[in-house]
Amino acid sequence: MKPETLLSDSKLKAEEELVKRAQHNPEAFGELYEIYYQCIFNFALKRTANVQLALDITSITFLKALNQIRKFRWRDVPFGAWLYRIAGNEINDHYRRQGGKRIASIEEIAELADTGDYADEINHAEEELSRHEEFLLLHKKLAELPEMYQEVITLKFFEKKKIREMVKILGKKEGTIKSLLHRGVEKLREKMQ
Amino acid sequence: MQLFKRRDIIFIRAQGKKMKKDMLIRKLENVEIPELLIVSHREKLKVVLIEGTAGMRRPGKAPMPAGDFIGAISDAFNWLRAPAWRAAAASGLALFIVAAVLAAVFYVAGPSPAVIAADVVKKDPAIQQRLTGSGEIIIVRVDVRDGMASVVCCRGMGDFIEADVDMNVRTVVQTRRYEGLFMPELPQAEQDKAIQIALSDIRVKDLINSGAQIGRVFPIFSSISNMTVVNGNILKVTPAASQAVVPVLLNGKTWLVQVDLEEMKIERVIEQQSNSPNLFDMYYLRQNL
Incomplete structure (x- = not known):
């Protein structure tokens, strides 16, 4: 099963069965975890441009999903869309707590890197991230916009989501999303001048 | 010197703005996006989430209050982030706390x-x-x-x-x-569709150009739309086939092209090995039934 937020009817049915099993069976939740871990982590990374923060957001997302899955009611929306929403809310909450500023730059994070047994992987990831200069520049400007614009621009351009998928993830109408995209890109353009 | 009327100036500025917006959109669409993976974190988080609940059935234990759960999350993060020399001291306690929290989530009903x-x-x-x-x-x-x-x-x-x-x-x-x-034929239209999708692959085209032939297309189903007992002792299963396999045969070898009929794309192309199990056993998948 591919990690998608827009599934065909048969795949949606299969996922519904898996989610129902996961509500009572940790191993079934593990299957969902394996399907969606990578895309949630990369989504968090694209929103935050910070490897350690993206890892934390990913951890919180799955912990919250596990804690709330028994209350999860299937509404013919892919499970991935729910995870994206949790992750997006966590990211927004994080920045609100920090007063809208990122707590550290990439360089500062490199100094704070822990010496745990996956510190090497994090260091390599940070190095890899730092090579994407154009993305980091766009992200820096994007981070100055209100979170509603950051969300739609990240999902549309960095996550390559279709509008229909964004409707399911954000729980907003298609017209609203298009309007946010239009205004968001305009504001980003102004920031980049 | 060319003089511009005011409305021309506004128009030119608007056009300039539009071009810059188009350029920004193109930049956003084409920027190289980082796609990273921290394998160790993925594995560790899975242990915390899943394996911490193994065997932890404690009937009668009240679920952890919300505040303690937040503390458990915090402890879990500290365990995930702590340097190795601190993890040795903190991991046992953190695991116990997290496992107790997660067990509280699952202990009530156990398996369905x-x-x-x-x-x-x-x-x-x-x-x-x-x-x-x-x-x-x-x-x-x-x-x-x-x-x-x-x-x-x-x-x-x-x-x-x-x-x-x-x-x-x-x-x-x-x-x-x-x-x-349980193995009805795909309707002819679906078979033709599957073949057309397969032929869009360059490898398949090369095989066909080399003289390969298309074998019998058979369905893969991932769910059952209907199951009925017929004549008392025959169970008729109607699959919901969203995928199909198109065999391509050349010189005694078989390539299996798995196609998605709904998304009109190729999932994978596999060269069947001579010692692999029976074609149908391998590909007549009954996942998620």
Whole structure:
């Protein structure tokens, strides 16, 4: 099963069965975890441009999903869309707590890197991230916009989501999303001048 | 010197703005996006989430209050982020806290009745003997009602067995065998569609140009739309086929092209090895039934 937020009817049915099993069976939740871990982590990374923060957001997302899955009611929306929403809310909450500023730059994070047994992987990831200069520049400007614009621009351009998928993830109408995209890109353009 | 009217200036500025916006959109669409993976974190987080609940059944234990859960999350993060020399001291405590929290989530119901019934059937020696076909036992359907479960299972390409399970004593009390009728042909239009999708692949085109032939297209189904008993002893299964396999044959070799009929794309192309299992056993998938 591919990690998608827009599934065909048969795949949606299969996922519904898996989610129902996961509500009572940790191993079934593990299957969902394996399907969606990578895309949630990369989504968090694209929103935050910070490897350690993206890892934390990913951890919180799955912990919250596990804690709330028994209350999860299937509404013919892919499970991935729910995870994206949790992750997006966590990211927004994080920045609100920090007063809208990122707590550290990439360089500062490199100094704070822990010496745990996956510190090497994090260091390599940070190095890899730092090579994407154009993305980091766009992200820096994007981070100055209100979170509603950051969300739609990240999902549309960095996550390559279709509008229909964004409707399911954000729980907003298609017209609203298009309007946010239009205004968001305009504001980003102004920031980049 | 060219003089511009005011409305021309506004128009030119608007056009300039539009071009810059278009350029920004193109930049956003084409920027190289980082796609990273921290394998260790993925594995560790899975341990915290999943394996911490293994065997942790403590009936009568009250669920952890919300505040303590936040503390448990915090402890879990500290464990994930702590340097190795601190992790040695903190990991035991953190794991215990997180495991207690996660166990509280799962302890109330334990596995569902459907899971229990399926497990009873899979482990029943009589059923294992009665089932024809090869491979793992596949549970096709479970229906639990009034303390009894009806479990339909099969194995490989064999017949179906329907087992009645007494949920109070967790024992199979009766079984019925049905001859399986579960491999309808794909409609011709779907077969043609599958072939067209397969032919869009350059590897398949090369094979065809080398003289390969297209074999019989067969469906892969990931769900069942209907299951009925026909004439008392035949179980007719109507699949919902969203995928199909197009075999391509050349010089005694077979390539299997798996296509998605809904998304009109190729999932994978595999060269079948000579010592691989029977084609149908391998690809007549019954996942998620």
